[in-house]
Amino acid sequence: MRILASGVLVAPPGYVRPMLFAPACVACRQPGRALCEACAAELEPALVLPPPAGVEWCASLLAYDGRGRDLVVNLKYRNAREVVGVVVPPLADLVGFAPIAPDTITWAPTTAARRRRRGFDQARLLAAGVGRHLAVPVEPLLERLPSAPQTGSGLADRLDRPRFRARGRVPPDVLVIDDVRTSGGTLSAAAAALGARGAKRIIAVTLAHTPLNHPAQNADNGKRLAPGVYHKGMDDAAD
Numbered sequence: 001m002r003i004l005a006s007g008v009l010v011a012p013p014g015y016v017r018p019m020l021f022a023p024a025c026v027a028c029r030q031p032g033r034a035l036c037e038a039c040a041a042e043l044e045p046a047l048v049l050p051p052p053a054g055v056e057w058c059a060s061l062l063a064y065d066g067r068g069r070d071l072v073v074n075l076k077y078r079n080a081r082e083v084v085g086v087v088v089p090p091l092a093d094l095v096g097f098a099p100i101a102p103d104t105i106t107w108a109p110t111t112a113a114r115r116r117r118r119g120f121d122q123a124r125l126l127a128a129g130v131g132r133h134l135a136v137p138v139e140p141l142l143e144r145l146p147s148a149p150q151t152g153s154g155l156a157d158r159l160d161r162p163r164f165r166a167r168g169r170v171p172p173d174v175l176v177i178d179d180v181r182t183s184g185g186t187l188s189a190a191a192a193a194l195g196a197r198g199a200k201r202i203i204a205v206t207l208a209h210t211p212l213n214h215p216a217q218n219a220d221n222g223k224r225l226a227p228g229v230y231h232k233g234m235d236d237a238a239d
């Protein structure tokens, strides 16, 4: 692209005009504000639930339902950066309620296959944003390991039991960030890995929490649903 003396822009051959950026709501995708008033009013706060095993304190921002679910799905599959910009300030505010101030922030990495498919790891984007907001260092302390083959267990069980290994210098007080808390199995696995490498107190914040009647929650409670129903829920919530 160059500008002629007359002020006319001349595009080089093959130049494709970029799409004009049209802001749209991160939940309903209607043009307008980054989070429209109607969606903001519909977002349900997450229930306050006990932290998962091995985690000292845990809070989630939104119920993974209705517009909250739309927002998370858009984060994972469509407009990651816009969603991150909207949710990072309130996520960072949540951390202010924790009983400790973390030394370091990390995230529960998604599987390599999902990261390749999406081109990014949504939990990492959230962690980076919260770290910048709070001026706390963000470190890739966790490595996701392939699921162990579990003879006799179904796909649902394997999805719910991710395995992690901690790496690098793990400080005593760590905040783990994830996108969706379902059973808490991911956060517990992350806490176990960090604890094995020296973390003393682990707190966690997630963008959303599946409501108690979510198919994935029912499966956690041992109630088997039709496989199609279960996997539909898991596909959105688990990883």
Ligand SMILES: [Zn+2]
Pocket: 025, 026, 027, 028, 029, 030, 035, 036, 037, 038, 039, 040
């Ligand atoms: Zn909206």
